[in-house]
Amino acid sequence: MLIERLSIWQKIGVYAATFVFLLFILMPFIEMFRVSLRPMSHLMTADFTWWSDDFSWQAYRDMWKTVPLLGLYIFNSIFIATAVTVLTMVVVVPAAYAYARLEFPFRALSLGGFLAVNMFTGAVLLIPLYRVLRSLSLLNTYWAIIIPGVAFLIPTGIWLLRSYLEKIPRELEEAAFVDGASRMYTLRRVVIPLAVPGLIVVGTSVFIGAYAQQFLFAITFNNVREIQPLPAGLYEFVGYQDVTWNEMMAAALTGVLPVMLFFLFLQKYLVAGLTAGAVKE
Amino acid sequence: MTDAPAIQTAQRRGLSDAAFAWLLISPALAFIAVIVAWPLVETIRLSFTDATLGGENYIGLQNYIDLFSSPKFFDTVGRTFYWMFLSVSLKLIVGLIGATLLNAAIPGKALFRILVMPPWVIPVAIGVIGWKWMYNGYFGLVSGLLQEFGLIEGQIALLATKTSAFYAAIVTDVWVGTPMVTLFFLAAMQGVSRDLYEAAWVDGAGRWYRFRRITIPQIMPVIVSMALLSAIWTFNSFEIIWILTEGGPRGATTTLIIDTYKVAISSQRFGEGAARAVVIVALLAMFSLAYLYFLNRVNRHYGAK
Numbered sequence: 001m002l003i004e005r006l007s008i009w010q011k012i013g014v015y016a017a018t019f020v021f022l023l024f025i026l027m028p029f030i031e032m033f034r035v036s037l038r039p040m041s042h043l044m045t046a047d048f049t050w051w052s053d054d055f056s057w058q059a060y061r062d063m064w065k066t067v068p069l070l071g072l073y074i075f076n077s078i079f080i081a082t083a084v085t086v087l088t089m090v091v092v093v094p095a096a097y098a099y100a101r102l103e104f105p106f107r108a109l110s111l112g113g114f115l116a117v118n119m120f121t122g123a124v125l126l127i128p129l130y131r132v133l134r135s136l137s138l139l140n141t142y143w144a145i146i147i148p149g150v151a152f153l154i155p156t157g158i159w160l161l162r163s164y165l166e167k168i169p170r171e172l173e174e175a176a177f178v179d180g181a182s183r184m185y186t187l188r189r190v191v192i193p194l195a196v197p198g199l200i201v202v203g204t205s206v207f208i209g210a211y212a213q214q215f216l217f218a219i220t221f222n223n224v225r226e227i228q229p230l231p232a233g234l235y236e237f238v239g240y241q242d243v244t245w246n247e248m249m250a251a252a253l254t255g256v257l258p259v260m261l262f263f264l265f266l267q268k269y270l271v272a273g274l275t276a277g278a279v280k281e
Numbered sequence: 282m283t284d285a286p287a288i289q290t291a292q293r294r295g296l297s298d299a300a301f302a303w304l305l306i307s308p309a310l311a312f313i314a315v316i317v318a319w320p321l322v323e324t325i326r327l328s329f330t331d332a333t334l335g336g337e338n339y340i341g342l343q344n345y346i347d348l349f350s351s352p353k354f355f356d357t358v359g360r361t362f363y364w365m366f367l368s369v370s371l372k373l374i375v376g377l378i379g380a381t382l383l384n385a386a387i388p389g390k391a392l393f394r395i396l397v398m399p400p401w402v403i404p405v406a407i408g409v410i411g412w413k414w415m416y417n418g419y420f421g422l423v424s425g426l427l428q429e430f431g432l433i434e435g436q437i438a439l440l441a442t443k444t445s446a447f448y449a450a451i452v453t454d455v456w457v458g459t460p461m462v463t464l465f466f467l468a469a470m471q472g473v474s475r476d477l478y479e480a481a482w483v484d485g486a487g488r489w490y491r492f493r494r495i496t497i498p499q500i501m502p503v504i505v506s507m508a509l510l511s512a513i514w515t516f517n518s519f520e521i522i523w524i525l526t527e528g529g530p531r532g533a534t535t536t537l538i539i540d541t542y543k544v545a546i547s548s549q550r551f552g553e554g555a556a557r558a559v560v561i562v563a564l565l566a567m568f569s570l571a572y573l574y575f576l577n578r579v580n581r582h583y584g585a586k
Contacts, residue, residue, distance in 0.1 A: 004386040005386075006385065006386070006387070011387060014382060014385045014387055015387065017378070017382055018382045018383070018385075018387075018393055021375075021378065021379050021382055021397075022393060022396050022397065024375075024456065025396065025397055025399070025400060025456070025459070025460065026396060026399070027415070027422070028400075028408055028411030028412055028415060028456070029399060029411065031411060031414065031415055031422050032410075032411045032414070035414060043420060077404065090308070091308045091309045091312060092309065094304075094305035094306070094308065094309075095305055095306045095308070095309040095310075097305060098301075098302040098303075098305040098306050099306075102298050102299075102301065102302040102305075103298055103302075104298055104299040104302035104303065105299055107302070110306065110310075113313075114309070114313065116566075116569075117313060117317050118510065118513060119513055119562065119565045119566065119569060120317060120321070120517075120562065121514075121517040121519065121538070123517060123519045123538050123541065123542055124324070124517065124538070124541065124558045124561055124562060125317065125320040125321060125324060125558065126542070126545060126546055127320075127323075127324065127327065127545050127546070127551045127554060127555060127558075128319070128320035128321075128323030128324055128327065128555075129316065129320045131323070132315065132316070132319065132320060132323075147312075147316060148316055150312060150316075151312045151313060151315075151316035151317055152316075152317075154309050154312055154313060155313075158309065183296065183301055208401065208402050211402070211403075211404060212401070212402070212403065212404050212405050213404070213405060213520075214404065215404065215405065215406040215520050216519060216520060220546065229404075230404065230407070231404040231405075231406035231407055232406075234406070234407070234410065245414060248410065249410075249411070249414070252407045252410060252411075255407070256403045256404070256407060259402065259403070260399065260402070260403070263398065263402050264395065267394070267395050267398065
């Protein structure tokens with residue numbers, strides 16, 4: 001469209017600025033990849049160099065031997081994030097529906113209360129949280145990482161999903177009620193199917209939150225190696241003497257690859273979903 | 282938000298609105314009660330004790346008196362707010378620039394929008410490990426680049442001196458936070474009605490004028506709410522500092538949350554740690570209330586909501 005047309009110089013300017021911006025965003029990954037391709041001995045002896053001819057995939061083979069449980073850590077990360085997402089959505093969907101549709105006492109106050117949870121991260125409440133998990137005998141189990149994760153993602157989930165559900169036309173529910181459907185039946189068979197795009201978006205956001213922030217709970221509530229997620233597991237590349245940086249980087253990149261591919265498929269929903277969830281109240 | 286009378290009557294079979302609503306909310310509420318509310322009450326109680334692994338005694342306000350008579354603690358509070366303001370400002374500015382760039386009508390924009398996501402969707406800890414490597418003095422990229430451009434003589438270990446460690450941590454925090462801010466701003470920009478731009482364009486308004494007088498005011502509610510969320514997260518940002526410096530060197534990157542973790546978890550002085558946690562919650566609550574007051578006025582000013 002004419003209004004959006006850029007002159008050739010403007011275009012060059014936009015591309016140049018975008019390049020600088022993306023370089024800032026992607027530099028650590030480029031650098032991690034470069035490190036993962038170089039042998040350890042060369043990494044630590046020479047000064048910084050841009051290019052060297054010693055690139056190989058050796059670290060990607062050795063890392064599985066250095067940290068035998070690496071595959072399990074990668075799996076744990078994805079498993080924990082998935083479990084957190086499923087549990088969060090199960091809890092969030094009915095609550096978001098209540099806030100989107102129903103009028104009840106303490107509605108605004110309780111919603112405010114949920115949102116206030118955003119003010120805490122797990123780090124503030126670690127001490128009593130540790131005791132709660134201990135008295136429920138959940139320490140050193142998957143649950144010790146999953147349950148706190150769920151609790152801290154519930155508020156955002158309710159907030160995002162509520163604005164979706166508000167957009168579903170009420171007439172459909174009314175029609176179901178007139179036909180004699182119960183409230184629960186209507187929620188399950190009318191509202192949820194209609195909300196699927198919103199559920200995907202909110203689910204993806206929750207998954208991102210759950211996947212990105214497992215480190216703190218993992219290092220504090222769990223010391224069983226078999227249960228550790230990837231970010232905590234990577235610390236096994238830190239030895240007594242030195243860090244095998246190249247294998248650590250190789251493992252980090254390999255570990256996030258499956259999730260990155262998954263997001264590649266979902267990114268369309270994600271950007272579209274942010275628009276709907278964040279902008280229109 | 283009122284229900285149409287038609288629904289009200291149709292729903293009058295079975296539970297009342299209120300009972301059904303609370304039934305729907307109760308699972309979420311139970312989670313928050315056990316994992317957030319109860320620990321919060323416990324934290325407040327513990328802050329009045331000298332709890333350690335060994336046991337606990339009620340000591341009144343002693344923990345708070347110790348905190349507020351310690352100049353070091355005020356340094357930490359000051360540092361935390363400085364950390365928050367600087368980092369959030371940078372995230373908003375870089376995010377706004379990024380969103381504007383990604384919103385430009387150029388070939389390849391779909392790809393650029395994907396490329397901005399990685400720092401947001403991968404575990405925070407993993408990106409930070411990458412930065413930690415880049416900051417090291419001997420073979421790190423940053424030191425290498427600075428030498429290349431002749432800005433420094435010899436190598437520099439950015440995480441080893443106080444000032445450079447603080448700003449290095451800021452850069453990493455901005456890096457982690459920017460993609461999400463960018464994507465939210467981008468989404469908001471795409472939600473702005475095209476008619477506004479076209480009307481202004483017909484009237485001869487230039488690009489910069491349209492950005493200033495249409496884009497910014499239209500996305501202001503998103504900027505303002507993103508700023509608050511981002512401020513709270515940045516205030517409580519733990520992993521980034523912990524992995525890069527553990528609060529060092531010599532306390533230069535010790536924010537309140539790091540201080541709390543060190544006292545409560547590393548040295549297991551639960552009572553003293555709890556008092557710090559309570560201070561964090563109180564400061565954030567005051568900050569949020571002041572901010573929401575401001576947000577309310579901005580919203581009214583721009584006619585949103």
